Amino acid sequence: MNLEELEKLLQGCGVALYDTEVANENGRQIYRVYITKSGGVSLDDCETVSKLLSPIYDVMPPVSGDWILEVSSPGLERKLSKIDHFAKSIGEMAKITLNDKSQIIGKITSVNGDDIALSSDEGSLSLNFNDIKKAKTFIQW
Structure with a gap:
């Protein structure tokens, strides 16, 4: 199937x-x-x-x-491995590791095609989905 x-x-x-x-x-x-x-x-x-x-x-x-x-259920803290996962997680915090091993933490604000917009402590930024090595949502306690 x-x-x-x-x-x-x-x-x-x-x-x-x-x-x-x-x-x-x-x-x-x-x-x-x-x-x-x-x-x-x-x-x-x-x-x-x-x-x-x-x-x-x-x-x-x-x-x-x-x-x-x-x-x-994928749980509150779940893997984001597809662009659709990011789209369904708008408004949630994400921890993202890029292909160059740098890390970004921010709130997912929008998804447009392969571009993911985040709001972080450093301001707004846009990432291309193909530059992401791994990502997951997380809850700040």
Whole structure:
């Protein structure tokens, strides 16, 4: 099943696909499906999606070998790996590492094409998505 098909299935459950990833933890391969929903994701949402996907993935595994399906919310502090992630995070604080290893912390103010505008202590700045090595939202406590 491709990501477009997965997105359509999740829409039927009242949630949206945020991202997927494959992780190896304690010698186990985990296929994670991160979902979002206006107002927040509940345990019932995760259970509903898991029950929907399990039989499909039993027939068409998303990864090879032994693996475990995990469905969850991306959380308050989440990875920003797609331009769409930035667009959905406007108004939130982000910690960004650029390809040159410099770091920027600021509030995402807008996204236009591949350009991401931030407001930081140094003022407003614009970054190109392709210059970003990694990024995540974060909460200031």
